[in-house]
Amino acid sequence: MTSTSPGHKRVVRLTGEEFRALLPDALAIYVAAMNYPPGTAQQRAPMWLTHILRAGWRSVAAFDSDDTLVGLAYGYRGSPGQWWYEQVRRGVLHHKDEATADAWLSDYFELTEIHVRPDHHGRGLGETLLRTLLDGVEQRHVLLSTPEGPTRAWRLYRRLGFVDVLRHYHFAGDPRAFAVLGRTLPLP
Ligand SMILES: CC(C)(COP(=O)(O)OP(=O)(O)OC[C@H]1O[C@@H](n2cnc3c(N)ncnc32)[C@H](O)[C@@H]1OP(=O)(O)O)[C@@H](O)C(=O)NCCC(=O)NCCS
Secondary structure, eight states, rough: OEETTTTTEEEEEEEEEHHHHHHHHHHHHHHHHOOOOTTHHHEEEHHHHHTTTTTOOEEEEEEEETEEEEEEEEEEEETTTTHHHHHHHHHHHHHHHHHHHHHHSSSEEEEEEEEEOOOGTTTTTTHHHHHHHHHHHHHHEEEEEEESSSSSHHHHHTTTEEEEEEEEEEEOOOOOOOEEEEEEEEOO
């Protein structure tokens, strides 16, 4: 599927092979967008490649008019045994109850990463990426985690109707406070 977005960016679905080929550029955008130290890219590369193999994996990318990668998003079907699933379940069981955990976690798509090159922020490209990624996803919910706001990412998620699943949550090994947000699919 191909979408157009403000500024005439081309937003397309990627195959695993295309994602693999774009990985260095994708990680450069991730590091720039998140303001992480450059070494983070090397550390993340094997994990992003392993994710391609997960059930329901899908990815979208945005290209400028000269075919330069300017944004990407990916995710997959969440399931028991995955680190993120287990962390979120632990949090929901601790702060809420089993029924709430089951309601959110029994059938969801994990939005794992969404990043736009900083010089393209604030023009609607993130929303186009997210809508294109989620178009046709079969799961009942989409879930994500994001550092506690306020950030542009927060504005995007709230605008698209994401609600709180967990707030000020600490994933194992990370001192930062995160929110876990979710909503039903499909998006309106
Ligand atoms: C989060 C992120 C992907 C969002 O992408 P983005 O393109 O900057 O954001 P959006 O698509 O939401 O852009 C909407 C903004 O563009 C503006 N805009 C301009 N023209 C627009 C249009 N035609 N359609 C929609 N929005 C438009 C909106 O007013 C809105 O402004 P606001 O964010 O100040 O409210 C991006 O900011 C990013 O990479 N951030 C750093 C990394 C990050 O936090 N990733 C998520 C981690 S969980």
